[in-house]
Amino acid sequence: MDFKQIVSHAKEYGFIYQSSEIYDTLAAVYDYGPNGVELKNNIKEYWWRSMVQRHENIVGIDAAIFMHPKTWKASGHVDAFNDPLIDNKDSKKRYRADVLIEEYIDKIDAKAEKEIDKAAGRFGDQFNREQYITTNDRVVKYLAEKDSLTKRLAEAMKKGDMADLKKMIEDLEIACPESGSRNWTDVRQFNLMFSTQLGNIAGEEGKLYLRPETAQGIFLNFLNVQKTSRQKIPFGIAQIGKAFRNEIVARQFIFRMREFEQMEMQYFVRPGDEMEWYEYWKDLRLKWHMALGTPASQLRFHDHDNLAHYANAAVDIQFAFPFGFKELEGIHSRTDFDLSSHQELSGKKLQYFDPELEKSYVPYVVETSIGCDRMFLAMLSQSLQEEIVPDADGKESTRIVLKLHPSIAPVKCAILPLVKNKPEITEKAKAIFNDLKFFTQCQYDEKDAIGRRYRRQDAIGTPFCITIDFDSLDDHSVTIRHRDTLAQDRVHVSRIEEVLRDKVNMEALLRSF
Numbered sequence: 001m002d003f004k005q006i007v008s009h010a011k012e013y014g015f016i017y018q019s020s021e022i023y024d025t026l027a028a029v030y031d032y033g034p035n036g037v038e039l040k041n042n043i044k045e046y047w048w049r050s051m052v053q054r055h056e057n058i059v060g061i062d063a064a065i066f067m068h069p070k071t072w073k074a075s076g077h078v079d080a081f082n083d084p085l086i087d088n089k090d091s092k093k094r095y096r097a098d099v100l101i102e103e104y105i106d107k108i109d110a111k112a113e114k115e116i117d118k119a120a121g122r123f124g125d126q127f128n129r130e131q132y133i134t135t136n137d138r139v140v141k142y143l144a145e146k147d148s149l150t151k152r153l154a155e156a157m158k159k160g161d162m163a164d165l166k167k168m169i170e171d172l173e174i175a176c177p178e179s180g181s182r183n184w185t186d187v188r189q190f191n192l193m194f195s196t197q198l199g200n201i202a203g204e205e206g207k208l209y210l211r212p213e214t215a216q217g218i219f220l221n222f223l224n225v226q227k228t229s230r231q232k233i234p235f236g237i238a239q240i241g242k243a244f245r246n247e248i249v250a251r252q253f254i255f256r257m258r259e260f261e262q263m264e265m266q267y268f269v270r271p272g273d274e275m276e277w278y279e280y281w282k283d284l285r286l287k288w289h290m291a292l293g294t295p296a297s298q299l300r301f302h303d304h305d306n307l308a309h310y311a312n313a314a315v316d317i318q319f320a321f322p323f324g325f326k327e328l329e330g331i332h333s334r335t336d337f338d339l340s341s342h343q344e345l346s347g348k349k350l351q352y353f354d355p356e357l358e359k360s361y362v363p364y365v366v367e368t369s370i371g372c373d374r375m376f377l378a379m380l381s382q383s384l385q386e387e388i389v390p391d392a393d394g395k396e397s398t399r400i401v402l403k404l405h406p407s408i409a410p411v412k413c414a415i416l417p418l419v420k421n422k423p424e425i426t427e428k429a430k431a432i433f434n435d436l437k438f439f440t441q442c443q444y445d446e447k448d449a450i451g452r453r454y455r456r457q458d459a460i461g462t463p464f465c466i467t468i469d470f471d472s473l474d475d476h477s478v479t480i481r482h483r484d485t486l487a488q489d490r491v492h493v494s495r496i497e498e499v500l501r502d503k504v505n506m507e508a509l510l511r512s513f
């Protein structure tokens with residue numbers, strides 16, 4: 001499905017609405033509707049249970065969004081949480097200078113891939129990709145250009161060299177996508193933190209920030225948690241919560257928002273052990289994604305070209321979004337940067353006494369950080385499919401189906417009386433609904449023909465539909481229709497929970513990797 005269809009499906013079926021629609025919307029802010037909030041909560045539950053419940057050495061917290069302003073000084077966000085901003089003087093549109101250059105590099109890459117694909121088609125089985133990309137003049141030229149621009153961009157970003165970014169945009173003759181003009185301002189740093197003011201203190205002193213990441217709430221509580229939960233290193237602290245970033249260009253639906261939700265886990269380890277744990281978490285996080293049914297071909301690791309100020313290793317798990325492979329999750333080896341900086345600025349010791357080594361040290365940290373909204377978009381775009389299926393009278397019809405993993409589907413089971421004008425049937429259906437609703441998220445629906453009701457449930461990803469018909473009155477059995485296979489099983493009412501349990505509960509999923 002293309003991206004536009006995904007966005008309109010999300011609205012039409014109550015997953016996501018743009019914020020403040022009656023006031024012409026607020027850019028890059030979104031609200032989750034009735035089905036959206038269920039799916040989002042299920043994603044969070046899957047993450048939380050696989051981190052906290054599955055690991056006896058990981059515990060959770062829920063820190064406040066506001067933190068002491070010194071937090072952001074120590075973490076480096078006041079000085080370094082910037083993006084390079086450039087304005088086009090004709091269209092008055094703002095861009096991230098690095099993104100304009102990255103898009104240019106992507107185009108060169110696409111040209112090279114096109115040549116390679118053409119040659120692969122021409123040579124068939126004989127095609128040797130390695131040989132071709134090192135010997136074909138055109139491809140060699142494209143790849144060399146891509147390489148040199150990527151290096152120059154990384155270098156300029158690392159040094160904060162705004163002049164070179166501007167020069168690159170000029171050298172590459174990049175035009176504004178809106179106006180087509182090359183009439184650019186200089187590139188300048190733009191801090192992404194939103195600030196606000198405390199009620200009882202005037203001026204700079206009372207300046208507060210909305211947290212741009214949840215991680216700092218974990219670092220500041222490191223000792224509180226370690227002491228009160230009696231954890232020994234290595235151990236982790238997990239948190240799910242809102243984060244805010246004043247993104248310059250917030251596009252691509254819920255991929256890049258100004259208010260979003262993060263699921264982060266900081267794993268505290270002995271200095272020197274961090275690379276071992278970094279590999280461990282890379283592996284486990286990939287398995288977490290694949291357990292939901294995401295094919296390996298839709299996920300890939302991407303090492304950072306440009307390491308953040310706090311990291312000694314960093315990798316993204318990228319997902320094949322409808323607009324290309326993009327970051328879904330980050331795994332970062334953050335060294336002792338954060339705890340050491342907070343220790344220095346606060347004057348309070350943030351150390352751990354290691355009974356085995358018989359000494360104290362500032363632990364190193366490996367973090368896994370995933371955007372809940374990006375995960376939501378990944379699940380929506382991967383699962384939404386259009387299919388040709390046989391319908392009741394033997395003909396073919398198309399259906400839109402959301403093939404979510406059953407345990408994260410917003411509604412697990414729909415209860416549908418075959419007809420609505422027979423009280424014996426509707427009453428029986430309601431009785432089943434009133435019982436099953438204690439077991440899992442159910443929906444009762446008696447409106448419209450059964451085929452249309454099935455389609456409605458397909459569109460929101462309901463894995464099971466239970467139909468109560470005339471025979472049910474006698475044999476006390478129902479028909480369970482499976483969303484993906486369309487198979488229909490006849491099952492006694494007393495066995496419904498047993499048939500659904502492993503699919504809709506998360507236990508089997510959590511045990512599967």
Ligand code: ATP
Binds near residue numbers: 328330370
């Ligand atoms: P990007 O390079 O896309 O801006 P980032 O490297 O700044 O992302 P991190 O700081 O590593 O992102 O944040 C961790 C995770 O939080 C990301 O992997 C992403 O899933 C999510 N995230 C970050 N910024 C946003 C945003 N503006 N909207 C939605 N999710 C976000």
